[in-house]
Amino acid sequence: MLDIAGSVDGWLGQGRDFAVATVVGVSGSAPREPGAALAVDREGAAVGSVSGGCVEGAVYELCRQALEDGRPVRESFGYSDETAFAVGLTCGGVIDVLVVPVRAGGPERTVVASALSAVRSGEPVALARVVDGPAELLGHGLVVRPDGSYEGTLDGQGPLTRSASAQARAMLDAGRTGTVVLGGDETNPGRPLTLLVEVRVTPPRMIVFGAVDFAAALVRLGKYLGYHVTVCDARPVFATRARFPEADDVVADWPHRYLEATEVDHRTVLCVLTHDARFDVPLLERALRSPVAYVGAMGSRRTHEDRLARLRESGLSEREIGRLRSPIGLDLGARTPEGTAVSIVAEIIAERHGGTGLPLTGTRLPIHRDGERLPPPRPRPVASTAAHRSA
Template sequence: MLDIADELTRWAEEGRDFAVATVVAVGGSAPRPPGAALAVDADGTVIGSVSGGCVEGAVYDLCAQALQTGKSVLERFGYSDEDAFAVGLTCGGVIDIMVTPVGADAPVRTVFRSALSAAVREEPVALARVVRGPAELLGTALLVRPDGSYEGDLGADPRPARTAAAQSRALLEAGRTGTVDLSEDGSHCPGGVTLLVESSVPPPRMIVFGAIDFAAALVRAGKFLGYHVTVCDARPVFATPARFPEADDIVVDWPHRYLRRTETDGRTALCVLTHDAKFDVPLLAQALRLPVAFVGAMGSRRTHADRDRRLREVGLTDEELARLRSPIGLDLGARTPEETALSIAAEIVAARRGGTGVPLTGSGTPIHRDGAEPAGAGTSPSRRTGNTVLTRSRVASLR
């Protein structure tokens, strides 16, 4: 739901009633991950997506129904061989979707509004919702902050909320969205509960070292991928806003000195485009010892061999050097700055998602790697008539 925070915040501020459909879990190959959302207001306006188009019509109907009844519902969408083409989920995926009405007097409206506002301000926050558990808890929500404080409740007993907040905080610290199962003992609820935890964190950083023409194209690619992009170069004549209008930050400093004083984390991508030993060696010697997501360096294979030798001379180990992606980028046959930026961006995505970088045609590799078995897997689907939906089962009714 936090993926459409900008629009939903506006709706909440305008006092609109709306219903939110959120992907709770996926199984097999599915187009959108947990946390993806679609919302419908009382006038029928739609924002967001839960399936890339496959089941949007059916989900729209569920949202309209929830607005009328004031009740939430959890539904499963899948496919059968005979229904596959009519339904749209020919990929063979299964998705569980929770639809929650957010009327003026809905108990979750205050928590939702706080979570949406925090996400718009790019403040780290987690929204935890019960998607399985005792009937009185289903659909309840908590807003969890990095310090462990929270807003909302999971019933009169404060213990479930405290347990849920602690588990949600762990996902928030990792910047992850997913489900958390709390045992009966841990949650103090008969049978336990399952939470969908959506984490909203500031965008990951991409730091581009070297204010060259290839960097300008890479800045645009990084922004397209959702990174906060910084350009750093020691030469003030090249590192200017006029040359990099789309960069979030432009820093004039020696690269290794800037890297030493700036903040990085496990999501940061470092792209070294200077291919000049006086910049590269001290920078990479530091970068390869940081717990960042990606370190890549531009240059020919000859440049890479010389760089590798110099880095060994300053004490880098085989293990540290193995983290360096050089020459940076996937083999796309790139020539222009834009094509080169695409090859670099593709390698960053592959590293982040565990992709191989080989063509999907004939590869036999999974298209979606991080799908999880939907909660409640194994329930028998019941067929719905009509031409919009597939095989589907009602997993639970949420009150």
Template sequence: MLDLAAELAAWTAEGREFAVATVVAVRGSAPRGPGAALAVDSGGTVVGSVSGGCVEGAVYELCAEALGSDGEGPALGDDAMGESGSGRGGQRPVLAHFGYDDEDAFAVGLSCGGELDVLVVRVPSAGPERELLCTAFELARSARGVALARVVEGPAELVGRALLVGADGSVRGGFGGPAALDATAVAEARALLDTGRTGTVRIGAEGSRCGQPVTVLVESSVPPPRLVVFGAVDFAAELVRAGKFLGFHVTVCDARPVFATPARFPEADEVVAEWPDTYLARTETDARTALCVLTHDAKFDVPLLDIALRLPVAYVGAMGSRRTHLDRLARLRAAGLGEDELAKLHSPIGLDLGARTPQETALSIAAEIVAARRGGSGVPLTGGHRPIHADPAASSAGPAE
């Protein structure tokens, strides 16, 4: 539900009572992953999505039933949920299962052929639970790192219990079970928060892996990833716009103050007039950062890429012709970079879309960044055999799913 932090922070500030449906598990192909949420307030207003439209109507009804019930609805794990996810709501959490019905493609289900489980929770108008969620929404809305851990399956008295782990190490709330259970959940939440991931972990009700199995959904909210664009050129202006659309915190850097101005890049979060390599050496980057070098000038490119290709970032791309690329590689080898480091360079930058205009070029670069971040091939989906919604992190997720 943290993907709706801005809207739900406003709802809590206004004192609204509402219910939230959150995707807790996905099997096969599904439009959205764990953590995707849809919320409905007592007046019927709806925000968010859990499936891109496939089962929104049924999920809306579950939220509405939860808000209108007397609190006697089934708890998570009861047998009231059918294959289509129909069932009564309630103040206690409800787990709804949605899947594709081969006999009736128009029945409630996922036409993409996948399956998902959705947890429906009623958020009261007051009380400790609301205060905890309000804190989570505020932290997420203000781009401060936070992980919300909730029990989605296990002993009935634990289901729906939540705790918060902040990026500063602080912990709020708790599951109300053994101290070892909270300690294990906090450790798992911190691990997912460190990587900015959302997923489920299975632990034991007595802590670690001891006791009855407990499934915990950990939703991580971290500051937006960085996109740093080097070179204050026309292509950069369009790439800034594309980067903001994709949710990046965008910085433009150029050594020429006359070109590196906020007036030329009004949509950028930051415009820096500084030598690119000097700026990159002092600024903060992480494993989600994308670096785009659009200067195609060796005196800027080589010192900059000498630093960029040694950093553990998500993407490094450089603009230029194929001849420029070969010359650049030779200069970088002379600077001491090895073949493994050079292999990280996306150059010429972007996917082959036949782009000509700055807008089209920005689109091709943005598409390559998405493919690099998500493990996409960059080839047309038509005629392909890869899962459309493949998760590149799934094979290395450890206990998270």
């Protein structure tokens, strides 16, 4: 539900009643992941999506019904020959959807309002809701913050509430949306129940080093993908807000010095577009020893080989150097800054989700691998973009 927080928050502010349908389980090839949501208000207005169009009509009607009778409902939608083009997923997958009415005076409204308030304020937050279990708990949930404080309850201050808040906080710390099972053991006897924990954390960072034309295109795509984008260049005349109006931050500083001073984590991606040894080598020495998710550097094959030699001379190990993606990007045949930016973000997405970078045509790998990471193929194909061939 947090993926449509902006629209639903507006409805709350206007005092509207609405119902939210959330994807709570997926199997096979399905277009949306757990947490994807569709909301419908009393007037019939709808925002969001749970299936990319396959079952929207049926889910819309479930939302209208939930608003009328005030009862949550869980429903599965899957492929069948009879209903493939009516109610079902023609792609062959199955999705489970939980529909919860959010009406004035209801306990769900308080929890939803608290979660949306945190999102509006830019605070990390986890929304944990019961998606399978006793009927009286279906749709009930908690809002959990990084310090462990929470709002809402499953059993007062009992073991289920404490366990749910602890599990949600752990998933918030990991920045991961998913399901957890509680109860049915010695600690929490009784029927097990399943929680969907939706997490909203601060955006991951993309730091683009080198205030060049390729950087401007990459900033636009980085913002589109939800990154907090910083452009850094040692030349103040080029590192200006006028040149990069869409960047969150524009920094005039030596790249290696800025990297040492700024905060990065396992979600950060670094794109080095300077292809100048004065900047690249000291920057990459630090970047390849940092915990970031991705380090890519632009340059020709000749520049790349010279860069590798300098990095080895600086004392980096082969394992550290092996983290470097250079020449940066996938081989798309791109020549323009915009096309090159697409090739770079395509490689970042593939690295993040375990993609091969190969055409789906002719491959037998699952299209959706539920977050499973696969090692990138080696050897990597020869890049052919003009940017890669530049010295």
